[in-house]
Amino acid sequence: MSVVVANIPRVIAMPVVAQPGSFIRLAEVISALTYALDLTEGQRPGHTIRTVLIAMRLGRELDVDIETMAALYYAALLKDSGCSSNAARMSALFGSDDQDVKRDMRLVDWHDRWKLAMRTAKHCGTGRNPIARVSHFWRIARTPSMAREIIQTRCERGAQIALVLGFPRATSEAIAHVDEHWCGLGHPVGLAGDEIPLLSRILLLAQTLEAYWSENGIEAAIAMTQQRRGRWFDPRLVDLVAAWKRDRGWWAVLAESANLDQAVLALEPGGIPLHATDDRLDSIAYAFAAVIDAKSPYTARRSTNVTRYAVVYDSAIYSSFCHFLWSGLDRNRSTYGYVVSYDFRPRPWNHNLRLGICRSPDWCINCRIRRSSCASKIWRLCCRILCRR
Secondary structure, eight states: OOOOOOOOOOOOOOOOOOOTTOOOBHHHHHHHHHHHHHHHHTOOTTHHHHHHHHHHHHHHHTTOOHHHHHHHHHHHHTTTTTGGGGHHHHHHHHTSOHHHHHHHHTTSOTTOHHHHHHHHHHHTTTTSOHHHHHHHHHHHHTOTTHHHHHHHHHHHHHHHHHHHTTOOHHHHHHHHTTTOOTTSOOSSSOOOGGGSOHHHHHHHHHHHHHHHHHHHOHHHHHHHHHHTBTTTBOHHHHHHHHTTTTOHHHHHHHHOGGGHHHHHHHTOOSSSOOBOOHHHHHHHHHHHHHHHHTTOGGGTTHHHHHHHHHHHHHHHHHHHHHHHHHHHHTTTTSSSOOBOOOOOSOOTTOGGGOOOOBOOTTBOTTTOOBGGGTTSHHHHHHHHHHHTO
8 A cells, every 4th residue: 555645844943942961752752642642533541652552562472673663663652643634524424523433433343234333323413313313324324435435544644644754664554554454354455364564463453452441441352352353353463462361460550541651651662762853843743733633624734824824923023023122222313213123033934024224204103113014914913012002
């Protein structure tokens, strides 16, 4: 399955200031942001973090090499990064809150048509009249490729984000095929058996096991893996998980939400953790802004545009404030005064905002902003702020 990386525009961001000799870990930044992904996916807080712990234990017991473990680590952290891309469509199809739908549908066995139909009917048009609920159910029933299209959108978007953040292709592929089933009835491609990447098989079992454990406890989670052995999950992985049933201490670690973040950071593969450089932080900020904006088609690129507008307004206000300080020094020398302002920092957004030496009665008496420029919304705003009117 080929993954096309979208063109990502560059966004100007202020550098993160750290103490001398210290650094910010990339895993720390991403693990903190996964709580937003849990909320978007309708899962309990810490779902992604606990999935990482389960996936890494499976990787260790399979004796996976260090490079593959690193790819698995970040794939587990970013597995739901494309979850918001199908939110609007799911909400429109079901006529219900997409978070409730996602949380409940993850627990149902898709291969059991009767249970799938009953669970779908339960979430169609929640809180609406019977006619509306039947209408939503009928619309879903007449769209046989609905599940494949929704999952494909989610997986492809998540894989794109992993590549944009600079992670290896194995991480991207693991996310792209995370919903493939061992029997070949999964999505989005329908791979079967060993055709499915090993990391995708691990992620599928880890996230489903965590979801069942959070809702129903250890016994139900282990029983679910046994029921879906050879259908959803790789039998070898299920056999490994079966041996964890009596490891109460390890399950207790998963239940301690206060220590989850530190436990995940301790599992980062490699001797030296990856640093969150300025470029990586810019990429992460843009990627998660795209995740938020993908929640609805009406908010496309909203975060990026808000950032650009904020930089423009900040530049204009800062320049006008410096202009105001310099003009105040010369106010007693002349009726209108020579306005001498220094360009303290570059403003690439609009070269017309640059100030120079001016002498004109058209300047505002208080803040010395040129009245003829007040047609511009930016200058009008600056004038009002500096003149306090």
